[in-house]
Amino acid sequence: MASIRRALDALTGGFHVLGMIALATMMLHITLDVACRTFISAPLPGTLSIVSHYYMVPVVYLPLAMVERIDAHITVDILYQHLPATVQRWQNILVQLLAAVYFGALTWLSAGDAWESMLEGDVEMGQLALLIWPARFILPFGMGVLTVMLVYKAVRMTISREPVFGNVPAPLGVGQSDIKGS
């Protein structure tokens, strides 16, 4: 189990770093586009498509496993906090499994979508012809790791009462932010 956890943490951390890079690049790219348009009247071609396909998609899908790792998915806790510990544990396991089914289905569907789009050589025609099938592969990767994370947590909760990650900090030291939310 420990080696599975290490592999999962490595993937989760790696994807998170890629997401951070996409986020920072998105900011720089949009800023540069505005600057070029304003100062030298020459906007960067295809900014809109690149942002949509190559920054937004990784920014949303790559950190999903990390969000699960630090338990940051938004839930409604009205009833939960009043339940006895044993009920909480089993209910947790079932919820993890239901989430695994949902994201597992999404992984499968998006993988099929990416595969077909690769065979077709999917290209978006705009100011520049942008190859978009590689971006489609980000979905099955991001949600695939999330699904494995959910199943791993469910299995760990079933066989042991210890907290799933014990005192192992999340990769890169990412924590539940004290200012999460809106």
Add this chain to the structure above:
Amino acid sequence: MSDLQIGGLSLVALVLLLVLRVPIAVALGVVSVVGIAIIIDPSIAWALLRSESYDFVANWSLSSVPMFLLMGYVCYQARLTDGLFRLARLWLSGLPGGLAIASIGGAAGFSAVTGSSVACAAALSRIAVPEMLKSGYDKGLAAGTVSAAGTLGSLIPPSILILIYGIYAEVPIGKLFIGAVGPGLLTAFAFALMVMLRVKITPSLAPPTGVGATWADRFDAIKETWPVLLLVLGVFGGLFGGIFTPTEAGAIGAFLAFVIAAMKGTLTWASTRQALSETLTSTASIFIIALGARLLTKYLALAGLTDYIADEVGALELSPTTVMLALAVIYVLLGMFLDPLGILLLTLPIFLPLVDTVGIEPILFGVLVVKLLEIGLITPPVGINVFVVKGILGDIIATETIFRGILWFVAADLVVVALMIAFPAITLALPGWLG
């Protein structure tokens, strides 16, 4: 069973799943997919899930959400806004309850660079609460003020909630942002007035601080706030001056925040990484819920439920004011228990068609909903701002004490909501005037 009945039952199932602590994103998605599979065909449900999961996210205008989030997180992590409270304190501490009023002023300033109420409350409780307690302020008043003033964060532009509403309801973001300025300032004013009246009646709540600020000090402090002024000027000047679009404004704002933090010397590798990382986890959790809400919208429309509700309520021929009042009650009740973003995305699929049928101005509705969601951040039993403030202050103040201090602010908030409904011009005058 008719499609309509199945649709209605799905909403019951949705609530049940949510109460069982299924993540909001999963509950929305599962209910919609199963529902579509039953009323139409499983293959349609799969096809929709497959296309929406990519097409919804690969979207240019939605890029403004992570970019505005990033701008706020950079300001918070690099402490760009700490000078604001000092400035407000020097100018306002002479008033009764001056430090509390200075906190409200500081919050209004911070709100202009962050789209998040929680970030706003967190930043203020770090700086303002210790100062108020040192001066012998009532604990409930001190913590209540920062929790409540924090809600200005999502009202005064930029605002993540308004951004999401605008994209979802297809209302121009720029107009919504300007529309929220009036209600935002009115809220700040109402809070300040309420604090002053309370302190006038019970002076022991907030002993005078005796800060002998000279005019030289006061003008000196303005110099300290240049980072915020520069940022606000850069973002909103460029936005309303037509140099860039609302979608691009977030990226420019985030970039400017980084540059200013670097100039100020507060940009560290750790704060950069922290800001990027927090933006990323917030963005992912917001979008995965939004995807579920998209699916629910499609499903409820297919089941005919949205039309049904809009028709039924439309047939009652209620005035827009009555409908707004009814919706206000619903939002305040939901806000007591649920996360604002969750409520927004859960209710828009059902309420937007209704609002359209009844003829409520979409800019007014958007700003009003956000204002109501903000009240939900400070009402018990689940008041997210209160928990954040409590989390930062630790054991100095009990949660109950904060909620007690907040009741007065909720009362002031309700007056603001009533005024917003009674006088739509509070929201609509500025966007109308600016075209």
